[in-house]
Amino acid sequence: MTKLADLQACFEGVIPSIVATAAADGTPNISYLSQVVRVDDDHVGLSHQFFSKTAANIRENPHAAVLLVDARSGEQYRLSVTFVESRAGGEIFEHVRSHIEAASAQTGMAGIFRLRGIDVYRVNEISRIGSAAAPSVSETAPLPARLAGVARVVQAVATTHAVDTIIDAALDGLRAELGYQQILLLTLDRARAVLTTLASRGYERTGVGSEVPMGEGLIGLAAAEARALRVSDLSRVQRFAAAVRDTSHDENRTRTIALPGIPEALSQIAVPLIAQGQILGVLFAESRARFTFTAEDESALVVVAGQIGAALTLAETQAEDPQEAPQPPGGSREAKGAPFQVIHHVFDDSVFIDNEYLIKGVSGRLLVFFLEAYRREGRRDFTNRELRLVKALRLPDIKDNLETRLLLLRRRLEERRAPVRLVPGGRGRVALQVLGEPSIEHVHG
Amino acid sequence: MQIGNELSAFLRSPVMIIVGSVDDHGRPDIARAVGARVAADRATVDLVISAWQWPDTLANLRATGRTAVTFSRPSDYVSYQLKGRASVLEPDAEAIQLSHRYMSDISGVLRGLGVEDVHVAAWLTHREPVIARVEVEAIFVQTPGPKAGQPLAARAP
Numbered sequence: 001m002t003k004l005a006d007l008q009a010c011f012e013g014v015i016p017s018i019v020a021t022a023a024a025d026g027t028p029n030i031s032y033l034s035q036v037v038r039v040d041d042d043h044v045g046l047s048h049q050f051f052s053k054t055a056a057n058i059r060e061n062p063h064a065a066v067l068l069v070d071a072r073s074g075e076q077y078r079l080s081v082t083f084v085e086s087r088a089g090g091e092i093f094e095h096v097r098s099h100i101e102a103a104s105a106q107t108g109m110a111g112i113f114r115l116r117g118i119d120v121y122r123v124n125e126i127s128r129i130g131s132a133a134a135p136s137v138s139e140t141a142p143l144p145a146r147l148a149g150v151a152r153v154v155q156a157v158a159t160t161h162a163v164d165t166i167i168d169a170a171l172d173g174l175r176a177e178l179g180y181q182q183i184l185l186l187t188l189d190r191a192r193a194v195l196t197t198l199a200s201r202g203y204e205r206t207g208v209g210s211e212v213p214m215g216e217g218l219i220g221l222a223a224a225e226a227r228a229l230r231v232s233d234l235s236r237v238q239r240f241a242a243a244v245r246d247t248s249h250d251e252n253r254t255r256t257i258a259l260p261g262i263p264e265a266l267s268q269i270a271v272p273l274i275a276q277g278q279i280l281g282v283l284f285a286e287s288r289a290r291f292t293f294t295a296e297d298e299s300a301l302v303v304v305a306g307q308i309g310a311a312l313t314l315a316e317t318q319a320e321d322p323q324e325a326p327q328p329p330g331g332s333r334e335a336k337g338a339p340f341q342v343i344h345h346v347f348d349d350s351v352f353i354d355n356e357y358l359i360k361g362v363s364g365r366l367l368v369f370f371l372e373a374y375r376r377e378g379r380r381d382f383t384n385r386e387l388r389l390v391k392a393l394r395l396p397d398i399k400d401n402l403e404t405r406l407l408l409l410r411r412r413l414e415e416r417r418a419p420v421r422l423v424p425g426g427r428g429r430v431a432l433q434v435l436g437e438p439s440i441e442h443v444h445g
Numbered sequence: 446m447q448i449g450n451e452l453s454a455f456l457r458s459p460v461m462i463i464v465g466s467v468d469d470h471g472r473p474d475i476a477r478a479v480g481a482r483v484a485a486d487r488a489t490v491d492l493v494i495s496a497w498q499w500p501d502t503l504a505n506l507r508a509t510g511r512t513a514v515t516f517s518r519p520s521d522y523v524s525y526q527l528k529g530r531a532s533v534l535e536p537d538a539e540a541i542q543l544s545h546r547y548m549s550d551i552s553g554v555l556r557g558l559g560v561e562d563v564h565v566a567a568w569l570t571h572r573e574p575v576i577a578r579v580e581v582e583a584i585f586v587q588t589p590g591p592k593a594g595q596p597l598a599a600r601a602p
Contacts, residue, residue: 015564020465020473020513027528028465028473028513031587053594067463067475074564078475130498133566290559 002126004038007077008295010068011038018067019046021057029053035096036068037118044081045092045118047100055119058083064121067129071232071291076129081121088117095227102221102229149177150300154307161318162424163403164410166311167199170283170304175201178300180285182262185273185308186212187281187404188223192361195223195282198408200260207260208411209359219282222270226279228298230269232291251357255350267292271301275309280401283308312404319403322383322428337436340419344368344442353418362400363409365393371420371438380432381425406430446488446581452525452597453483456490456516459550464492464577465513466505466531476502479571480540480547481516490514490527490579493536493544497573506531506577514579515587519558524587525597527579534576544571 010017017036022028031054035047044066048055058064062083069076087093097115153173160169167185174180182202186195193214197207215224222229251257265286273280283305285293343352350360351367359367369390373379384402388395395402410422420438425431448456462478476499478492492514496503506512512531517524552565584597 015560018463018475020475022465022467022471022473022511026467026471026509026511028467028511029528030463030465030475030513030515030526032515032517032522032524061471063470063472065473065475069564069568074561074567076568080472130570131567132498132570132572133563 002077002128004041004044004123004126007038007068007070007126010070010077011036011295015069015071017046017069019054020065020067021054022061022063023057024060029057033066035100036066037092037096039092039120043084043120043122044079045087045096045120047096047115048086048117048119055086058119066121074133075131078127078129079121079123080125080127081123084120084122086117086119092120093118098221098225098227098229102218102231146178146296146300150303153177153304157304157307157311160311161315162427163312163315163319163407164424166308166315167407170308171199171201174285174301174304178297180287182260182265182286184219184260184284185281186219186223186284187401187408188214188279189361190400194361195219196361196408197257197259198281198404199411203260203262205258205260206411206415207257208415209363209408210257210259212259218268218270219284222272222284223279223282226272226274228269228271228302230267230293230298232267232293252352252355255345255348255357255360257357262286262288264288266290269293269297269301271298271305273305273309273312275306275313280309280312281404312401316401316403319384319428320388322385323426337419339437339439342368342371342438342440344440346442346444353416353420356416358416358418359409359412362393362395362405363412366405366409367413367420368440369393370422370432371434371440374432374434375438375440380434382430382432384428384430446529446583448483448487448490448581448584452584453487455518455523455525456481456483458518459547459554460516460518461551462492463515463517464494464499464502465515466502467509467511468505469508474502474505477568478514478577479569479574480544482540482543488581490581491540492531492577492579493540493547493571493574494577495570495572496575498570503533503575503577507533512577512579517587519554519560522588526585526587527581527583528585529579529582531577531579534578536574536576540576541571541574544574 017033019031019033020028033046037045039045064081066079066081096118100115156169156173157166160166171183174183184197185199187198188195194211197210200206212219214220218229218231268286270282270284272282283301340354348360349364351358351364413421419435421433423431423433462481464476464478465473467473476494478494480493482491510530513526513528515524515526548569555565586595586597
């Protein structure tokens with residue numbers, strides 16, 4: 001017998017579900033639904049947005065029928081249901097509301113599809129509708145195989161201890177074990193309320209340093225709401241907008257780095273990284289195929305994101321306790337290459353090296369601090385602990401993710417082939433490699 | 446109740462057709478139809494329905510005759526709902542041809558919107574076709590938005 005739990009692919013909101021009700025006099029009514037969710041093993045929740053006839057009918061006659069379509073196979077199921085109650089709050093309501101909001105935001109229709117309530121129905125019977133189509137073969141690996149894949153990703157993350165190796169293990173693992181092609185990992189800059197790309201896989205540009213404001217798009221919403229969000233069928237409008245954005249970007253003019261993206265993406269998923277109740281960032285994946293990410297993928301990413309969050313938090317904490325320097329810090333200058341010019345815009349801490357935009361925010365301040373210490377004292381070795389004590393860096397508090405800021409700066413310098421680089425100097429330490437003599441100019445206003 | 450020219454053309458175009466019905470105990474059901482035609486008198490609409498795929502709906506229509514039929518255009522969600530009384534008839538040759546043409550046309554429309562053929566094949570079949578002849582009593586606009594649910598026209602009491 002079919003159970004609600006077997007119908008997971010029907011609860012994706014890709015192909016509209018339909019509800020039939022009847023008035024007291026027996027006149028039927030049909031309505032399309034944007035969302036049907038499984039409440040528990042015996043109940044479903046139907047979104048209530050536009051049509052009031054359904055709402056009026058179920059108060060006269062609580063019996064209804066729901067037609068669901070499995071978004072993967074196209075198979076249809078009919079549920080015989082009885083109305084129980086309407087909910088305008090609570091976990092299920094919030095879950096559906098944020099999914100509708102995410103879908104609306106991604107299709108440029110934010111605010112239009114307001115959710116009025118969730119109508120909860122008891123499921124009396126589930127019937128599979130006969131299909132004239134040949135039975136289709138599921139393309140995804142069966143659950144036990146994917147669960148084992150998730151376990152291998154989690155294990156790979158757990159066996160490493162530095163911020164950079166944790167992130168690489170997670171992203172490489174998600175590609176190898178779960179087959180995700182395009183992945184972003186973003187870290188939250190709490191003071192500026194933006195998410196910054198720390199690492200990516202599968203894009204032409206890595207986009208390290210690109211930013212998404214909190215609450216904006218699927219990534220920003222996932223962070224703002226501390227909730228995993230999925231979109232399974234993006235509109236043409238959104239794709240067009242993304243294509244325009246991608247082709248008209250100039251880092252040096254806008255002082256921003258374009259977020260990597262595949263303009264023709266049809267499926268996206270964003271899962272917040274949470275540790276100790278704090279949002280640390282967002283793990284994001286996208287695909288050119290419709291309906292790539294199911295509820296099962298969401299569960300898998302929540303597990304991996306939890307492990308990344310815990311591992312990053314631990315790495316940050318350990319970095320507060322620096323290892324002894326592996327070798328005495330070199331007091332002498334090493335610059336052998338051509339001199340270079342650094343311009344620091346004080347208002348947003350954006351930094352340009354030889355007129356090329358590099359980075360801004362905390363990472364920009366860090367770079368300027370390093371280069372000034374180098375020019376003044378020839379220093380190349382620093383500990384996280386001393387960076388915390390430098391007032392000019394304005395590191396908000398010990399919870400600020402200094403290690404991820406340093407990694408962001410390190411990767412951006414490498415990517416831009418900048419004449420200054422950061423190298424890990426052991427736990428809680430960072431060392432500077434300077435390839436030429438820098439001149440530094442601070443621009444105010 | 447008369448169906449105007451514009452609506453008649455819409456009902457006969459490749460749009461998704463959903464049939465609501467109700468049994469003797471007031472329990473509703475849902476089915477899909479595979480083609481519609483409007484009678485010369487403009488007062489009845491014939492729907493082709495697979496008795497193999499939707500036996501319960503046809504049992505309901507035979508028992509109570511009460512029906513609501515939604516016609517919805519997949520490209521822009523323009524939708525109308527007809528309400529009325531249905532009787533179930535054996536199909537004629539024209540109705541069977543109509544259902545073949547409908548399935549080919551709607552599959553093309555849905556394919557153009559990115560829906561896979563295998564999905565369409567799971568939803569639509571004219572296996573064991575019958576006709577549900579609906580005497581239309583009321584017509585409602587059901588395009589999502591502020592006008593949803595408003596009567597287009599209704600028979601005078």
